[in-house]
Amino acid sequence: MATIQEIVSRETPLAPGHRMCAGCGISPIVNTVVAASDKPVIIANATSCLEVTTTIYPFSAWKIPWVHLTFENAAAVASGIETAYKSLKKRGKITDDVNILAFGGDGGTYDIGFQALSGALERGHKFMYVVYDNEGYMNTGNQRSGATPFGASTTTVPAGTHSFGKPQWRKNIVEIAAAHRIPFTAQAAVHNLLDLYNKAKKGFGADGPAFMAVLQPCTTNWHYDSELTIAYSRLASETNFWPLYEVENGKVHINYKPKERKPIEEFLKGQRRFKHLFKPENKHVIEEMQKMIDEEWERLLQLEAAQVRF
């Protein structure tokens, strides 16, 4: 098994000089996932922060083959690449083996790209789809997505005198992906690169589609000091807000169980999107959030204990 030193010393697919915000969590996710492949990787990228910050023509930060088409179709583009790969290989037109990887933001995955993702998973293409999840449409300035957490203030559902922010819980994209009965699904986060690497390795090695949701705190729109990205990611799993787990061949395995889960306030405080929750009139929102997190964690523990296949 690779050590973190070995992983970070590999050549990265992203050259320095891309335009991500200082402290953005996306590039370590990309570099780590690609490092886990033992074959050349081809990337299909949805319109998103990752796309706009890495390929401002005539420059490209990508040292590996990369395509962007539109916002909602990275999974469909990846199906086309995978099928082309099978065809050209069969016809003797190419010889190299490759891994095919799709990257999308949460908006491009949970929302507008959901159908294309589901279709590609159902068809069983051999590729991995990674959503880097910053819980909102960040490239366009912090709008609500299906991944935005309960209570968060966004520009399309702002907190105000008649609103505490998003009134719905987020979609469970990992379980939805797992319900396609694909061989590998996982939830990871940017603070634990070794865990991410190991999951990416399993994903590339899977005999069929693999799916990963990776938490990526967004310094600009969650609005916190840029050196705190990793700290917030860690707090997300220490509070059970974002459990690290995987679903391998349908069976749930939790990769990290906090000895004592921290209260959700620890994750919320210091982020502008949750600032309003600390007003006395919104106390109930935090309480409800805590309750939901604890119930969801219980349910996850039961899923793991039951070992009933997805």
Place this chain on the structure above:
Amino acid sequence: MSVTKPLTGAQATAEAMRQINPDVVVAYPITPQTPVVEFFSEFVANGIVDTETIPVESEHSAMSATVGAAAAGARAMCATSSQGLALMWEVVAATPGLRLPIVMPVVNRALSAPINIHCDHSDSMGAATIGWMQIFSENAQEAYENMFLALKIAEHPDVLLPAMVLQDGFITSHGVENVKVLGDGIVKAFVGDRNPDRYLLDVKHPYTIGPLALPDYYFEIKRQQEEAMINAKRVYLEVGNELSRLTGNKYPYFEEYRTDGAEAVIVVLSSAAGTAKDVVDELRNEGKKVGLIKPILFRPFPYKEMREALVKFAVVGVLDRSMSFGSYDPLYADIRNSLFESERKPKLQSYVFGLGGRDIFKSEIRQVFNELLSGNLDSEHHKYIGLRG
């Protein structure tokens, strides 16, 4: 060298695709295009072609997967109609900017609402300004041959643009005709392999396709796309000449039918041109000086050549099978535009016919010719053919 087979237009298209044997074909059903991908899928199921197919979950993904496959280095195709073309429009519009030579058969069908599965040209006309070549086919034979023509032009290094090959829904796609089919080997030699100089699966030469271009570069990229369109007009004739040697048919920008010495001429696309030719024959027998022009290459539009052809006539009636609401109808607008530079202009009349699959009858076309010859025309307003009330 060729054999004659009774085929529908859709079957003829699938037959052309079988002979091209693309690396990847992406399938999604929509009437009246469906039989194209059905017939092709049958070839795959029976091992007649070894193309890899992707039965996607929507047309948006159909075009997306086709683009993914083409960017990866494959010769890739999908086919559609109407609502399908509308749904995939976002990706259709993005494709020419990526300079991917994708050929897409489009079986023309009316656009909703009201929903209607029958023929008109409102689907592809809506996509006539976004950088795809458009080649119209009158019948199954042309639908078959135009696939080879389109493929070779699209993949030409001076072009590298996508192309739609159009045929009329049901009228052509579901009508059986005798189609002269070339030998498989002849087609294979003609279309060769796609040899892109850059592609994703060439992992030793990584490349970025589909970047963000800001105001400092976007404009130049679009200008290059237009240069490619200009080149396509030249390459169309070159490839047409090559194909002529195999089929014995000609591939002009437009067909002129009995226009020698004609006073009144009708301009009409696709299957209705077949009906109109019959009427031209009848009227010619009656001594009337009438003829027909059938545009084939619609994008890029051959303005100069069209002008040179049209100035010979006293009066021209343009029959559109779609409307361009609030402006001149699409074919009429181009015909009208083509005459601007000319001192001498024929009188013009715009007509709309056949929306939502309404039939056009010979008697109606005859009446159009009579009207054109009578001189009672208004170039600023269209008239309707076959409309009640």
